[in-house]
Amino acid sequence: MECIDLFDFRERFAHARSLAVVGNSPVVLEHENGALIDSHDLVVRFNRARTDDLEDKLGRRTDILVANEKNCLEWGPSPATTLKPQAILCFVAPRPQAELDIAPFRQWVADIPTCITLAPDLVGVDNPFRTRLLTQGSYALYTLLRLLPVERLFLTGFTLYGAAPGGAGKYYGAGRNRVGTWHDLDQEAAVFTSTLAAYGGELQATPEVYTLLERQGHRRTGHGTPATTARPPGLYERVLGRIAWRLLRWGMGLRRSLERRGPIDFEGLKK
Numbered sequence: 001m002e003c004i005d006l007f008d009f010r011e012r013f014a015h016a017r018s019l020a021v022v023g024n025s026p027v028v029l030e031h032e033n034g035a036l037i038d039s040h041d042l043v044v045r046f047n048r049a050r051t052d053d054l055e056d057k058l059g060r061r062t063d064i065l066v067a068n069e070k071n072c073l074e075w076g077p078s079p080a081t082t083l084k085p086q087a088i089l090c091f092v093a094p095r096p097q098a099e100l101d102i103a104p105f106r107q108w109v110a111d112i113p114t115c116i117t118l119a120p121d122l123v124g125v126d127n128p129f130r131t132r133l134l135t136q137g138s139y140a141l142y143t144l145l146r147l148l149p150v151e152r153l154f155l156t157g158f159t160l161y162g163a164a165p166g167g168a169g170k171y172y173g174a175g176r177n178r179v180g181t182w183h184d185l186d187q188e189a190a191v192f193t194s195t196l197a198a199y200g201g202e203l204q205a206t207p208e209v210y211t212l213l214e215r216q217g218h219r220r221t222g223h224g225t226p227a228t229t230a231r232p233p234g235l236y237e238r239v240l241g242r243i244a245w246r247l248l249r250w251g252m253g254l255r256r257s258l259e260r261r262g263p264i265d266f267e268g269l270k271k
Contacts, residue, residue: 001106002113004087009115010147012087013064016041019150022058023137023157024049027166027208033156034059040154044144045083046136048076050172064089066140069116072104080110088114091139125194134191142195153199156206162244163189164211186252193218 004012020040022028024047037043037059044064045051048071051058062083069092079085088109092100119139137158144150162168193216196203 001109002111004113004115006115006117006147008113009087009089012113013042013148016148016150018042018152018154019044019144019148020059020154021137021141021144021156022046022049023155023159024170024172025157025159025166025208026169026171027159027206028157029054029057029171030166031156031206032056033154033206036154037061037156040152042148044140045085046140047071048079048172050082052082063087064144065112066090066136067109068092068136069100069102069105071108073108074104075108078108078110080112085112088112089140089143090114090116091119091136091143092116093119093133122191122195125191125198135188138188138192138195141192145195145199150199150201152202152204154204155196155209157208158192158212159208160189160192160212162241162248164208164215165241166208186249190216 018040019042020037021044022037024045034054034056038061042063043059043061044066045062046065047067049058049062049065051060051062062079062085064087065079065083065085066089067079069090079088090105119133120143122134122142125142145153157171158164159166159168189212193213196209197213197218
């Protein structure tokens with residue numbers, strides 16, 4: 001693995017004025033935004049994203065792959081043989097050495113230049129009470145918009161695990177069922193949309209991103225319009241979605257109440 005620091009990373013992409021950030025929600029398959037995505041100076045994807053046979057919908061290029069350190073060859077093939085990005089960006093949190101085995105991740109990234117950095121402190125963004133890390137998507141959006149002179153931004157594929165219509169899984173396969181253990185899903189949407197609302201450039205996005213902004217009390221930022229249109233959810237879908245989201249918030253509240261009483265082995269509770 002070729003390691004680069006954050007300054008090297010910024011220098012590699014300092015030319016970028018437009019940025020396409022492609023999330024992994026199944027909603028990305030509802031649109032044919034391939035040409036639009038590839039028209040940007042930089043294209044960002046996440047973890048084990050793939051584009052083969054989906055170029056009309058997702059584009060062909062990947063300049064930056066944002067991936068967590070848990071990725072390994074056991075989970076999926078190396079991006080060196082699939083997306084072939086120019087660089088990989090990985091946000092990590094301080095943890096005891098015994099809890100972090102980086103060797104599988106090194107094998108997975110192969111010889112792609114990789115920047116591993118601590119997760120940023122989100123200064124200037126509404127940051128409600130959390131007990132878990134944010135997702136790589138939220139960290140990447142915050143960091144890239146401050147690290148690079150981005151004037152034009154396109155976002156697609158972000159439902160924040162069901163906070164907006166479009167599916168809570170991954171378009172390339174089943175999502176991991178422990179995501180609620182690793183992240184505060186009820187707070188994730190608030191942080192993500194606050195970061196996006198603070199962006200002062202031109203924003204263009206698919207409808208689920210605008211829905212996220214509106215549900216979190218933000219007006220559409222920039223002067224872009226949705227890249228495509230999608231079928232609005234029906235009454236059954238709206239009712240089911242609201243019930244599901246309320247249950248999620250209730251469950252997160254219970255978890256935080258338990259955590260205030262002392263350390264909890266949540267993994268043990270699931271056995």
